[in-house]
Amino acid sequence: MSSETKQILTTDGIPLEVSLKKAEKKNKIKAFLLVAPLLLFLVITYIFPIGDMFMRSVDDRMVTNMLPKTFKAMEKWENLEELPPEEVYRGFYEDYKLLVEKQEHGKLGQRLNKEKNGFNTITKRLFRQIKRNKIDESISIKEQINKIHKRWRNVEFWLAIKRTAPPYTMAKYLKGMDMYVASDGSIAQVDEDRRIHRILWLRTLEIAFFVTLFSFFMGYPIAHLLATLPMKYSNLLMICVLLPFWTSLLVRTASWMILLQQQGVVNDFFVMIGLVGDDNRPEMMYNKVGTYVAMTQILLPFMVLPLYSVMKTISPSLMRAGKSLGGTPFVAFWKVYFPLTIPGIGAGCLLVFILAIGYYITPALVGGASGTLISNQIAFHMKTTLDWSFASAMGLMLLTGVLVIYWIYNKLVGVDNIKLG
Amino acid sequence: MSKNPEFVKFDKVDKSYDGKVLVVKDLQLDIAEGEFITMLGPSGSGKTTCLMMLAGFETPTHGEILLDGNIISNIPPHKRGIGMVFQNYALFPHMTVYENLAFPLRVRKVEKDEIDKKVDKALSMVSLNGFETRMPAQLSGGQQQRVAVARALVFDPAVVLMDEPLGALDKNLRESMQYEIKHIHESIGVTVVYVTHDQSEALTMSNRIAVFNDGKVQQLSNPAELYEKPVNSFVAEFIGENNTFNGEVVDIDKDKCKVKLANSEILANPISVKSKGEKTTVSLRPERALINPTDKMDNMFTGKIEEVIYHGDHTRVRLNLLGSSEFILKVPNSTSNLELKVSQDINIGWNSVDARALDPK
Numbered sequence: 001m002s003s004e005t006k007q008i009l010t011t012d013g014i015p016l017e018v019s020l021k022k023a024e025k026k027n028k029i030k031a032f033l034l035v036a037p038l039l040l041f042l043v044i045t046y047i048f049p050i051g052d053m054f055m056r057s058v059d060d061r062m063v064t065n066m067l068p069k070t071f072k073a074m075e076k077w078e079n080l081e082e083l084p085p086e087e088v089y090r091g092f093y094e095d096y097k098l099l100v101e102k103q104e105h106g107k108l109g110q111r112l113n114k115e116k117n118g119f120n121t122i123t124k125r126l127f128r129q130i131k132r133n134k135i136d137e138s139i140s141i142k143e144q145i146n147k148i149h150k151r152w153r154n155v156e157f158w159l160a161i162k163r164t165a166p167p168y169t170m171a172k173y174l175k176g177m178d179m180y181v182a183s184d185g186s187i188a189q190v191d192e193d194r195r196i197h198r199i200l201w202l203r204t205l206e207i208a209f210f211v212t213l214f215s216f217f218m219g220y221p222i223a224h225l226l227a228t229l230p231m232k233y234s235n236l237l238m239i240c241v242l243l244p245f246w247t248s249l250l251v252r253t254a255s256w257m258i259l260l261q262q263q264g265v266v267n268d269f270f271v272m273i274g275l276v277g278d279d280n281r282p283e284m285m286y287n288k289v290g291t292y293v294a295m296t297q298i299l300l301p302f303m304v305l306p307l308y309s310v311m312k313t314i315s316p317s318l319m320r321a322g323k324s325l326g327g328t329p330f331v332a333f334w335k336v337y338f339p340l341t342i343p344g345i346g347a348g349c350l351l352v353f354i355l356a357i358g359y360y361i362t363p364a365l366v367g368g369a370s371g372t373l374i375s376n377q378i379a380f381h382m383k384t385t386l387d388w389s390f391a392s393a394m395g396l397m398l399l400t401g402v403l404v405i406y407w408i409y410n411k412l413v414g415v416d417n418i419k420l421g
Numbered sequence: 422m423s424k425n426p427e428f429v430k431f432d433k434v435d436k437s438y439d440g441k442v443l444v445v446k447d448l449q450l451d452i453a454e455g456e457f458i459t460m461l462g463p464s465g466s467g468k469t470t471c472l473m474m475l476a477g478f479e480t481p482t483h484g485e486i487l488l489d490g491n492i493i494s495n496i497p498p499h500k501r502g503i504g505m506v507f508q509n510y511a512l513f514p515h516m517t518v519y520e521n522l523a524f525p526l527r528v529r530k531v532e533k534d535e536i537d538k539k540v541d542k543a544l545s546m547v548s549l550n551g552f553e554t555r556m557p558a559q560l561s562g563g564q565q566q567r568v569a570v571a572r573a574l575v576f577d578p579a580v581v582l583m584d585e586p587l588g589a590l591d592k593n594l595r596e597s598m599q600y601e602i603k604h605i606h607e608s609i610g611v612t613v614v615y616v617t618h619d620q621s622e623a624l625t626m627s628n629r630i631a632v633f634n635d636g637k638v639q640q641l642s643n644p645a646e647l648y649e650k651p652v653n654s655f656v657a658e659f660i661g662e663n664n665t666f667n668g669e670v671v672d673i674d675k676d677k678c679k680v681k682l683a684n685s686e687i688l689a690n691p692i693s694v695k696s697k698g699e700k701t702t703v704s705l706r707p708e709r710a711l712i713n714p715t716d717k718m719d720n721m722f723t724g725k726i727e728e729v730i731y732h733g734d735h736t737r738v739r740l741n742l743l744g745s746s747e748f749i750l751k752v753p754n755s756t757s758n759l760e761l762k763v764s765q766d767i768n769i770g771w772n773s774v775d776a777r778a779l780d781p782k
Contacts, residue, residue: 321511323498324476325525326576332499335524339515 050399057393060169063161066108067095071165084158089142092161093135096123100130116160122149172393177201197377197394204373207291207363208356212303214296215352216345219303223344226304227311241304249298253362256294260285260366286368294362299355303348310344346413354402374398425489428454428612429475429580434484436470436636444470446636448484452614457606459615459623462633463659468616471633472582475614477501489579499528504573504581504611508588510565512557518544518568519553525576543575546605563594570602574611583615587622599625620660624648632656648706653693654779657704664710664748666703667781670694677773683744688719688773693780700781707737707751709775718770724748726765736761742769 008016064071069091077084099105105127112119125148129135135144146153163181174180174187178195182188189195222241226234244252259265267281276282284290314337322332360375367373374394381391429452436445445467452458460468473479475486477498485492493501504525513521522540531539544550547567557565566586573581583602587595603626606613617623623630624644632639632647632655640647640656651657654665666687672679678691680703689703711718724742735751738761742748750769752761761767 315509315511317507317509317511318513320476320478320498321505321507321513322524323478324501324503324505324582325528325572326499326502327524327528328499329497331528336513 050396053392053395056389057172057396058168058170059389060164060171061167063108063111063164064167066099066104067092067161069095070161074162074165077162080159080162081155083142083146083153083155086140086142088158089140089145093137093141093145096126097130100127112160112164115164116157118151119157119160122151122157125149126152172390173397175390176394176397197374200372200374200377204357204375207288207295207371207373208353208359210292211295211299211356212349212353214292215300215303216349218296219300219307219348220341220345222300223304223307223311226308227314228316241301244298245301249361252298253294253365256290256297256362256366257285260290260293285366286371288367288371290366290368291363291371291373294366295356295359298362299352302351302355306347306351307341307344310341310347314340342413346409350406350409353405357402357405358398424454426453427451427487428456428489429614430487431471431475432485432487434471434474434481434486436467436474436479437482443482444636445474445481448636448638450631450638450641452612454612455610457603457613457615457626457628459617459627459630460633461617461620461623461630461659463618466633467636468631468633469584472584472614472616475580476503476505476582502576502578504576504578506566506569506573506581506583506586508585510557510569510586512565512568512572514557516556517553518549518555518557518560521557521568522572522575525572529576539575543571546574546609547571547601562590563598566590566598567601570605574605574609578611580612580614583613585617586615587617587619595622596625602626624660632659634659650692651704651777651779654702654704654782657777657779658782662707662749662751664705664707665782666705666743666745668701668703670697670699670701670778673697678778680778685722685743687743687776689776689778690774692777694778701778702780702782703776703778705771705776707749710748710750710769710771712750712752713768714770719773720776721768721770723766723768726761726763726767729761729763740767740769 010016010019070088071091073087073091074084077088096105096108099108105123109120109123112123126145129144129148135141151157163185171181176197178190178198179187180190222237226237226241228234229237257264261267262281262283262285264285266284267276270276271278271281284293318336318340319332322336323329327335357373358375359373360379363371363373364376364379367376375398378391378394378398381387381394429450431448431450434445434448435443437443448467448471450471460471462468470479474481477493477496481494485494487493488501488503513524516524519540522543523536526536526539540553541550544552547570549564549567549571552560552564552568557568560568569586570583573583586602587598590598599622602613606626615623615626624647627644629641629643630647631641634655640652642650647656648661651660657663658665666680666682668680668682668687670678670691671681671686673691673694673696676690678689678694678701680687680689680701687703689701694701714721722742724740726738727741727746728739730737730739733754735753738750738752739746740748740750748769
């Protein structure tokens, strides 16, 4: 036993471990240098933007920076059921005056209006008073401000200012789930008729799930055919599978629009064979049907390729063995072939599901109102409302969702069992 | 119990894959019950196709295959009840050894206790008890091979087909597996159809060997006869080592013929030559030619040693004899051995009965 635990030395007397590390060090540095550009690329284009997105989504320093004296004074505001003391009013007045000089008072009004409806009006009133030099700094500011508008005498509005004090906020995330922080600080749901995001999240999951399911049922036989056909036919079929890859996504989606629209090819065909009446053409676009059809077609190769690469490695003699041992073709398939394709199914489904969950252009073009996904909502806030922090928050929620799915998936199937080709 | 001599019968079977070339031509082959028959031949000779037709994975283009008197050409593979051992074992990689062996029993709806019993018996037959819970990937090649054999036998099939089952094993393991499969066959008396391209494997294991070439059975006989009395030059060439002389028959009577070579004449045993003037290839096994024969032999020549190769139990000597420098001699390694040196002249003799005049190559 002692000889095993004894340190082994090289002929020069250096401990073997040290010598090994030294010898390996050069290789390790070489290996690292090889991946360094990729690592750098990832950091710059992926890690860094995600960090920036996160900062943006929780960042709420605007008011904090605009009203430093107010928040300082508010630390002394103890009885929150009564209006704040004179110091708070004075601090707010001084901060606001400074903002007026810098012409940034409008931003503050808008921001506070988001926190509590009606703020914009009363800050504008305050602005006019300051412009006309109506405020006398030598007497109580509190009384003068309270006279401007009755809302200034409402403690709720002062509490709303106080809520904006922390430099970071989770409000955007809550908004993404149709929730908000109520004036008493508790988390509440928005009114039922204004809950749009939760519907979108659920619809995104639903569409991603069904697209994955349809791709699987369509892709499995194709992949099987690809893996078993003789080379010359399988090459041709492979080109057919890959052909959509070489066509622009936009072109493919546009061609689906041509096919699926009410005066489109598919509808014309249905009318021709008498399946539907000419005046009763079904809507297959600008709804979920369009999204399902177009996304399934576009994501099909992502299902076929991992399946194919796994099926290619399954020896045909296994199916033969199953049959020769007495299994009917179905039993041989179900007990022998199918279990061996599970790694491919896992990879294909994960790939398609994750791609589908963040899909944007196709649902935007053919989805209409009932076929759009959460990513369309993100794009809407990026481009139209310019609420980038909300878009960032939803983007991160989507990313977190994908990671959670990946984690669940790992628990169920095991990532080791996934074969991406 | 009387054994059925036509347990498996190929009746005028033809097989073509593309409608142009016949892979199997007019195959007529009877296999007796309990027999170990080997289909031997070079690759592309049609032997595996025959096996696949018997297993049901290929359909004969013409003719019928009968199993125990019943035509099976239209029966799908899973209803034939034929066990099969595949070239690459074809063990189900996602199942344990036990599940692999239980598969044919489970699909036959055998009861759990019975399955346990049969799996246990089959595993002890290949001496792999205690390996039930292993996965195939955790077994060595030889062990996988045994599992494959056990799986093909566990449901008591009437016929077991083996498609080059030992091809992937190393030499020593292959030889010990050959004996093991032979002993299993002897102890349970199942009919085995074995396909190989390894002639020593075929000679070791089989009751009878069918030598395939070009889609036809060239010779069907027991191993000894196949080696000693090949009926044509392909079989002579394919089985064992062989010295050949190409020439023309100049004189022939009942059991001897004179063959004229390029610049000499030898006496040979006429097998497939009938008359004077026919071209022929004379085949002689290396061990049938002796150095300095003490008995009187009817072919006596002098040759020059070109090369001496030591092989342990014997020495191979390459001679320049009768105008050919490819004449091989096998000299047993014994104490009375002579000194063999390159470029030495030695006398060689053989009996005409061992020199078989076959069809010309």
